[in-house]
Amino acid sequence: MSAKPDVMGFFDEDTATWSYVVWDDSAVAKPCAIIDSVLDYEPNAGRTSTRSADRIIDFISKNQLSTDWILETHIHADHLTASAYLKEKIGGKTAISRHILKVIETWEPVFNNGEDTPRDGSQFDKLFNDDEEFMVGTMSAKIFHTPGHTPADTTYIIGDALFVGDTIFLPDVGTGRCDFPGGSAADSYESTRKIFSLPDDTRLFVGHDYPAGRAPASMTTxxxxxxxxxxxxxxxxxxxxxxxxxxxxxxxxxxxxxxPSIQVNLRAGNFGKKVNDVHYVKIPVDKI
Ligand SMILES: [Fe+2]
Structure with missing residues (x-):
């Protein structure tokens, strides 16, 4: 196994999101994981596009990688995940922390979405327990729970690389907001201390970048x-x-x-049942 996996970042300008493909170049089959993909969505027209996700698919196919995992660091509130689309096109298991069960519970009264958003999280192929270890091909990987931005934020450790989602951003940007339901500034602080207990040379890849006066970047230590x-x-x-x-x-x-993000992301990237052959997004009025 490679202790230093290869990482490719894809930046979505519209939502300032970094998506990643991480793989072991030394392995024969080059298995990879995709982290925090984006399904483009234009809210005024209610129109999706797979431009961002297709960049990832092209990269995977050009480099002859095989997709083991489609991972989410949390239920994003600023972009829709392309996990369902990616799974359909290139396979791989969708996964997220088991703590999203709390997030589902929080949002159920808002969206009344019990019919198409199972309470047990079975819309994902895998719910990780805290500190659970898993493999990306021959690479060892592990999760650790880093709540604060939301109660379900997860950091993935793959070889020497951390994928922290919105737990912490680049040094000149700071950390993720903590005002979503179940968010906690105290938890956020403890989560960053957990990250700081790792070796100084550990590579750290952020979930967003909001640069002022520089080009978007994704990595620090x-x-x-x-x-x-x-x-x-x-x-x-x-x-x-x-x-x-x-x-x-x-x-x-x-x-x-x-x-739109919360309801689609809680369904692992699906829009739910069609009515009149059309997918609809629910907009609750005066609920948040
Ligand atoms: Fe987020």
Missing amino acids: VGEQKKSNLRVHQGIGRDEFIAKRQHDDTGKPVPKLLL
């Missing part, structure tokens, strides 16, 4: 984060972090794609 993350570097204490996080999250606008 644990050591760099400890030294210079503007919100949570090692010199910042728990209370200071929580106070600033809560202050900055107060009155933050709802993400543009929150309502």
